[in-house]
Amino acid sequence: MPNNTMPEVKNQTHVADELNKLSRNDYLVTLFIPEAVRADAQALLAFAAELRIVQHRVSEPTPGEIRLQWWHDALDGQGHGAVRSNPIASCLLDAIEKHQFPIIPLKRMIAAHRFDLYSDPMSDVNQFEGYSGETRACLYQFIAMALGSKDADPALYADAAGHLGVASTYVNAILAFGRDSSNGKIFLPYSVFQSFGVDDKVILAGQNSEAMRQAMAAHLQAAEEHLAQAQAAIKLLPKNVRPAFVDSAIVRAQLRFLNKRTDNPFLIGAGRSDLRKLIAMFVYSVKN
Template identity: 35%
Template sequence: MSQAYNYCNDFVKRFSYERYLSTLYAPITARPSLIALYAFACEIARIRELVNEPMPGEIRLQWWHDALSGTDHGDVMHNPVAQAIIETIEHHKLPREPFLNLISARRFDLYSDPMPTVNDLEGYCGETSSALVLLASMILSGKPADRQVSDACGHGGVAYAMSGLMQTLAWQASRHQQFIPKDVMERHGVDANVLKGNRSDDAVWAAFEELVELSRKHLDDCEEAMEGIDSSVLPAFLPVFQVELFFNEADKDSFEPLQVCGGAPHIRRMWHMWRTSRRLARLSRK
């Protein structure tokens, strides 16, 4: 799998740097499988960027669904990400259902429908992000996740995905997407047209702060669930706690939700991840 892995490694390093960094904290034998998992996630997440209409996106998602469900659909082994993730699934005996659910959830990305409710948003984040943390934990531990690990993965993945969506409101608006749920918009009286601008009004700020606080709550619940957790799974959670860097930025008076947030510099991310690794190690020993 060396050539496929090398491709995936470069791909993840480019499009999901915090996940790439986290693999450096994993045992060397687990790194190719983690990279394959994260490359798959990046590949599926980027489909909306690569198509102009929903139908080509649907075709790509169906190709991935067929590839991972074992249905013949062209020579999947010519695709390095498909080769790597199929070999990873087979090697670790990973369940295929979370992969197929992730693919199905990403169909929402292809259209311009607003997210209906907060519960729908949490479900979307769970299937597209929590599932990845769970699968990474299974790769690292070599066994199915217990209740404690599953709870931590659930909350951590939602915190990670939700905070990511709050960082990209301006980008979403440029793609005619709206991940702020309709019930939150209605509760605060948000005018959807304001989201297409570059300056937030009080209503947008209120909706933004509600969802950031919900993301913080999920991160707190994740950290609480990790007390005494199996230390082998800790690298799976390192990307999750990178959201604390976003929380710090969002707390600044100069922050503007409708401006593109470039994220922290690489060196700051590296430092924060190192500190987080030590903190989580102490937590797992309690």
């Protein structure tokens, strides 16, 4: 057994369980990450999942802002005892120390999730890609840093992480489009809808149309393009860091699913089954 104290093992088990509850996909992804850094990857992904779920745990922005500020203060080392009593925070801080992860990208992730608390639409593609980079791409980059050589330049992983982050965020936003719109949120780039003559009232009312389907097809195409660029970048990376990008297999499987569900963007479904995702990641691991 690794040289962990009992409290550390207990915390890691709790983090894995919470990740499984909060973000099943991310939990499945970590099963294909080498055991030496799996707990650290789970801590990062559980932290990100906690930030994403804040919007669903509050009825108005202020309590959400307070919760996000708690995480910001935790990264600054404030409230040390209370922070360490939170297993996810404790394991995250251990991972940061172990791998010398920079704090600023994690603070930017927290700041980006403040957008979730309000009803403003995602204005355009630039805002969407920036949000994706700060909330998703940095996770892939950090896991690659943990897997890679300590003297490797983190910029080596930037293309793969950046494009996969955008592709993954597109897929998740498309899958959640019906739920989000019914809750008054537009997470996909609103300017794209506008370019097809679809306005926010139509989206929030859940009104399907040919123009709506064309707009969603454009979002799907953007996701496909980013995934293709991510896959090309992954092939250029050292073999030992490629497990950090195993989520690309899930993104590919989900895109195949979505391309067969184009009749009504508001009624897409949950996506591929866990079994199909596991098979896709197994194939990726064998090939990479």
